[in-house]
Amino acid sequence: MANKPSRQTDPLIGQDSWNIQLDSNGRLKHFLTIEGLGSQIVTEILDTAESFANVNEQRMKKVPLLRGKTIVNLFFEASTRTRTTFELAAKRLSADILNINISTSATSKGESLLDTLQNLQAMLCDMFIVRHCDSGAAHFIAGNVAPHVSVINAGDGRHAHPTQAMLDMFTIRRNKGHDFGRLRVAIVGDILHSRVARSQIHALNTLNTGDVRVIAPKTLLPTDIEDMGVTVFNDLQTGIRDADVVIMLRLQKERMQGALLPSEHEYYSLYGLTEERLSAAKADAIVMHPGPINRGVEIESRVADGDRSVILDQVTYGISVRMAVMSMVLGRQPEPNESGAN
Amino acid sequence: MERLLVSNGLILDPVTQSVRTSSIYIADGKISAIDYQPDGFQADQTIDASGLIVSAGLVDLCARLREPGHEFKADIGSETRAAAASGITTLCCPPDTDPVIDEPAVVELIHRKAAKAASTLVLTLGALTDGLKGQLLSQMSALQAAGCVGISNGRNPVPNTLILRRAYAYAANCGLTVFIEPDDHWLSAGGCAHDGPVATRLGLQGIAVSAETVAISRALELILETGVKAHFGRLSSAHGVELIRRAKERGMDITADVAAHQLFLNEMDIGSFNSMCHVLPPLRSQRDMEALRQGLKEGVIDAVCSDHQPHDPDAKQAPFASTEPGISALETLLPLTLRLVDHQVVPTFSALSLISSRPAEILGINAGVLAVNRPADLCVYAPEQEWQLDPAAMLSRGKNTPFAGWHFSGKVRHTIIGGQVVYCT
Numbered sequence: 001m002a003n004k005p006s007r008q009t010d011p012l013i014g015q016d017s018w019n020i021q022l023d024s025n026g027r028l029k030h031f032l033t034i035e036g037l038g039s040q041i042v043t044e045i046l047d048t049a050e051s052f053a054n055v056n057e058q059r060m061k062k063v064p065l066l067r068g069k070t071i072v073n074l075f076f077e078a079s080t081r082t083r084t085t086f087e088l089a090a091k092r093l094s095a096d097i098l099n100i101n102i103s104t105s106a107t108s109k110g111e112s113l114l115d116t117l118q119n120l121q122a123m124l125c126d127m128f129i130v131r132h133c134d135s136g137a138a139h140f141i142a143g144n145v146a147p148h149v150s151v152i153n154a155g156d157g158r159h160a161h162p163t164q165a166m167l168d169m170f171t172i173r174r175n176k177g178h179d180f181g182r183l184r185v186a187i188v189g190d191i192l193h194s195r196v197a198r199s200q201i202h203a204l205n206t207l208n209t210g211d212v213r214v215i216a217p218k219t220l221l222p223t224d225i226e227d228m229g230v231t232v233f234n235d236l237q238t239g240i241r242d243a244d245v246v247i248m249l250r251l252q253k254e255r256m257q258g259a260l261l262p263s264e265h266e267y268y269s270l271y272g273l274t275e276e277r278l279s280a281a282k283a284d285a286i287v288m289h290p291g292p293i294n295r296g297v298e299i300e301s302r303v304a305d306g307d308r309s310v311i312l313d314q315v316t317y318g319i320s321v322r323m324a325v326m327s328m329v330l331g332r333q334p335e336p337n338e339s340g341a342n
Numbered sequence: 343m344e345r346l347l348v349s350n351g352l353i354l355d356p357v358t359q360s361v362r363t364s365s366i367y368i369a370d371g372k373i374s375a376i377d378y379q380p381d382g383f384q385a386d387q388t389i390d391a392s393g394l395i396v397s398a399g400l401v402d403l404c405a406r407l408r409e410p411g412h413e414f415k416a417d418i419g420s421e422t423r424a425a426a427a428s429g430i431t432t433l434c435c436p437p438d439t440d441p442v443i444d445e446p447a448v449v450e451l452i453h454r455k456a457a458k459a460a461s462t463l464v465l466t467l468g469a470l471t472d473g474l475k476g477q478l479l480s481q482m483s484a485l486q487a488a489g490c491v492g493i494s495n496g497r498n499p500v501p502n503t504l505i506l507r508r509a510y511a512y513a514a515n516c517g518l519t520v521f522i523e524p525d526d527h528w529l530s531a532g533g534c535a536h537d538g539p540v541a542t543r544l545g546l547q548g549i550a551v552s553a554e555t556v557a558i559s560r561a562l563e564l565i566l567e568t569g570v571k572a573h574f575g576r577l578s579s580a581h582g583v584e585l586i587r588r589a590k591e592r593g594m595d596i597t598a599d600v601a602a603h604q605l606f607l608n609e610m611d612i613g614s615f616n617s618m619c620h621v622l623p624p625l626r627s628q629r630d631m632e633a634l635r636q637g638l639k640e641g642v643i644d645a646v647c648s649d650h651q652p653h654d655p656d657a658k659q660a661p662f663a664s665t666e667p668g669i670s671a672l673e674t675l676l677p678l679t680l681r682l683v684d685h686q687v688v689p690t691f692s693a694l695s696l697i698s699s700r701p702a703e704i705l706g707i708n709a710g711v712l713a714v715n716r717p718a719d720l721c722v723y724a725p726e727q728e729w730q731l732d733p734a735a736m737l738s739r740g741k742n743t744p745f746a747g748w749h750f751s752g753k754v755r756h757t758i759i760g761g762q763v764v765y766c767t
Contacts, residue, residue, distance in 0.1 A: 020614070035543070114659050134661035135545035136615035144659075157663070158545030195545055223548055227539035 020142055027332045030142040030151040031325050033160040034202040042169070042206050048324035049170050049317070056092070056320055065327050066095035070125040073099045075154070076132040081291055081315065082154050082164070086129050089322035095330075098125070113137070114144060121146055126330060128152070135159035135195075147338045150329045158195050164290055165199035167321040169207060171314050172245055175286050180204065184211040186240045186281075187230075188271060189249030189298055190220045192260075196290045197249060198228070205229045215239035217270070219260040236271050243281040247288045248273050251298050264297050274300040278308070286310045344386045345369045346761055351391030351722060355398075355712045359691050366396060368718040371760035375714060387763070389756055391722050397694045398712045399431025399719030399759065401701040403521075403599050404575055405650035405672060407464070410451060411440025416652040416739040418452065421672065422461035424737035426765040428673045429721030429754040430462050430648075432702070432709050436521070437469040438496045444469035444480045446488035453489055461764050463719075465705060467494040467521055470509050476500035479509055482516045491705050492519040492573070497622065499527035507564045514570035519706065521573050522561050524582065525623065529553035534663045536626040540609040546663060549624050551579040558585045565596065573704050574598040576649055578623035580633030587642045597704050598642065600634050601649035602678040603669055605687075607631075607744060617658045617665040618744035621649075635687045638696065645701040646682075648675040652740020670740030674731065676723065677750035722756040729753050 021037065023029040028041055055063055071090045073083055083099065090097040102116060113132075120128070127150045130138050135157030142151040155161040176183055185204055191197045191214050204212045205228070214225060215233045226232055233239030240246055251267060261267050273287065287299075287309045295301045304311060346368040353364050353376065367375040367383050374380050405425065408416040425433055435452065437443035443452070449466050456464035468485030470493045472478040482493055493513050500506040513520050530553040535541040537548025558574065562585065565572045577583055577600050586598045603621065608631045612619045619625055637643040651668025658665045675697060683693050695710075698721075702710030709719055728751050733741035757765035 112656065112660065113664075114656075132661065134663050136663070137661040139615050140661045156545075156661070158547075160545070198543070198545055222542040223537045223550070224539040224542050228543060 020139065023332065023335055025335070028325075028328050029332065030138075031162055031329060032138045032142055032151065032153045034162045034165055034199050034206060035160075037206065039206050039208070042166070042203060045166050045321065045324050045328065046170055046173060048328060049166070049320040052320040052323040053317065056316075061092050062094060063092065064094045066090070066093040066330055069095040069127070069330050070123075071095045071097045071127045071129065071326070072120060072123070072125045073097060074120065074128050074130045075099070075101050076130075076137070077155070079131055079154070081318075082131065085315070085318040086154060086322050089319050089326060092319070093323055093326060095326070113140070117141060117144060121149065126150065127326070129154050131155045133157055148334065152325060152329065155195055158193055158198070160199045161195040162199050163318070163322050163325055164196050165203040166325070167314055167318040168200055168247065168288060168290070169203050170317045170321050171288060171310055172286075174313075174317070175310060176244055180207040180209040183209050183244045184213070184242060185209055185245040185247065186213040186215055186243040187247045187249065188215040188236060188239070188273065190251050190255065191216045191225060191249070192220045192222050193252065193255075194249050200247065201228050201230055213239055213243070215271070217261070220255070236273075236277060237280055240277065240281045243285055245286055245288065246273065246278065246281055248293075248299050250290065250292065251294060268297055272296070272298055272300060273303050275302050275306070278303055288314060291315070344761060345384060346718070346758065346763070347385035347388040348391050348396055348720065348722065348758070349388055351394050351396035353396045353712065354690060354694060366712070366718075366720070368758070368761045371718055373712065373714050373716055373718050376712070389722065389763070391756075393724070394722050394755055395725050396712070397721050397723075398698040398710050399721045399757065400429045400676060400697045401705065401707075401710045402430050402433040402650070402672070402675060402697070403645055403647035403701045403704065404436055404601075405433040405648055406438070406652070406668075407435055408652060409439070409455065410448065415654045415657070418455040418464065419459040419461075420737070420739045421650070421652060422456060422459045422464060425462040425672045426757045426759070427737050427754060429676050429723060429757055430672060431719035431721065431757060431759045432463040432465060432707065434465040434467060434491065434705060436496050437467050437494055438474060438498070442469050442474050443467065443490070444472055444474070444485070446481075446484050449485060449488035449490055461759075463759060465491045465707070467492045469493070470495040470513065470520065471500060471505070474498040476502070476505065479512055482513055482518055486516055486518055490518075491707065492521050494521035494523070497523045497525045499525075501527070503560065503564070506560075507568060510564050510568040510570040514568050519571040519573055519704070521575055522557075523575050524554050524557035524561060524577075526553045526556040529556060530622075534620055534624070534667070535612060536609045536624040538609055538627055540612055544612065544615065544662070551581050551626070551630075554579050554582045554623060555585055558582055562589050562594070562596075565594065572596050575647065576601050576604075576623055577634060577637070577643060578604055578626050579630045583633050583637040583642055587637070587640075590642060597644040599645040599647050599701070599704070600638065600643050601671070602646050602675055603649070603671060603744065604634055605631065605638070605646070605682065606678055611744060612662070615662040616744065617660070617662050618669070618742055618746075620658075620662060620665050620667045621669055622667040635682070635685075638682070639687055644696075645704060646675070646679050646696045647701065648672050650738070652738050653742045655741070658742050668742065669744060670736065670738045670742045672738055673736055674743065674745050676721070676754065677752050680725075680752040681750070718758060718761040720756070720758040721754060722758070723752055723754045725752050727751060727753040
């Protein structure tokens, strides 16, 4: 590969934080957000995941790609599904993986995020997989780790959850083919608080999806969401008409407290996905959900368990997609400035 | 007392809108003559100001010095030295220190430390309510007697509108100006960026423009009823400017200021989570920024201030929302204001009055004017001198600036307060 000269930066202005995810050859060094990655890398992730999906379907599910690498699952926020699929993905790539759950109490003891990070870095690992309740936490960590350490964002605040969005794209591609241009995708629910929705919107637009829609009550829509390249609907019936893909989002119970919604019951009556409502979408529409699902709150059991639901496939594909991202990030040729690796 | 001659400088006087090469004769802390040497004047010290602009010393309406209470961030000595090196001869410190400025003893402590530092003059605003808690009236008269030039609740809420009305009425009774930082606490709580496309994209909790306009509207009605003299500080939005414009058109005796950074940065500068751009009120849209500039041009906004908030490095080392808001801004007040001239927002005269005579009038102090018998507070700067802002070279202990690497022209060479040279390069 041709060596691109690294960009000259003014030392006083510092590095361009937009490009923090890419090394000077334009390869994925960290995976923090889908925004700004470009369709080439996004497609490469999907293609790589496709090859790992074949590995995962074999009896011997392990490849030696990341043997000798140490990966740390650094979760500041509770998670079961995401953490375990990352763990499984790392193990199938033969990496050593360490799970560290740092409850919020650790930081309330006075240790700053930076201190926590430096302590863990002293353990000489190659990758942090980070989940944190603050938007921008993964960027912050990536900006402060040693040069040889890579960071994967496993969800930061309301900002991004890029591996989830990639597994969703993978699921769509497996079901609907490679041409996203002819697809209408509707994302339904609490867009305001959803990092998943934001990453899905970036991914869908990067893949040139024909029509990306968000459907939510006004209290659960962030200001100027249209600027991210979506059409906004407040009514579920109109919004999912002729959709090829319907993505439901989880509604957190605490949303009633902030006066965002009157009740779960009223939410379900307006935005819950029932068989009847789904009939407005295309006959072959697929139904997705990042989980965990609230039956009877955002989705009817008949739909969640129905033949158009691909919710469990999403979980399975999550492993292949995470293997793809990990192998791309850690399989790079390290650059001279990343020396000092263990 | 020492006699000082500032010779052959380019004298810019925004009040008389005059510019000429001349000399200023200073004795007993006052300007004793301009242009003509008074009889028997023998200078003890002469500053050759050839090629330099001589203006009234700058007056900063809002600078936090972090003392008492947050000396790990900065202190009166460090920050007044930074101010003096930036041409600022008087600055006004809001009441949200720790302890809060709601006791004459705190006022005295600050004034004593400032006198000892012997750099920039420090004024104080007293708390509007006891402990800034918004529940009980502060001892406004005692605070005034101790030297507070005005009264303010900062960004701390006064939830009960009746209490706010009574506080304004009582301030009016004392003849104190109320300094309002318009913010509806419930609309802004938890927010860290303008409620717009950038906050939405980055997943940051937004602060809607209504947080500012609801607070301005509420205050305006109470000002009308109580007749208190009021100043609105740190406007951030086009709608906020519009409310002030209409109130002024109705004949209300109010004034307003904007922080210099609001005129050069907007929500886009947050980029991907640049914590140096975490400020309150937040950096808003390009449109809001243009409206603030237009407000200055039309005189709806009367003054520019630094809104200086120095921080220790750790305060900005965290994910965006968890960082502390504020910019270390003393050292960019003059260069940014001068840049408004380059951007043709205001002519040089007006630019300087925005940071000298106008804020002095708002504070009701005898400062900010170059005239005979006025205090000899001067800022002497090299208008063409180019420099690049390097945080490490800043004199403030807070290095938290979003302007690192910016190129500026206009560098302070001498600062004179009461006839004493407090800064000189």
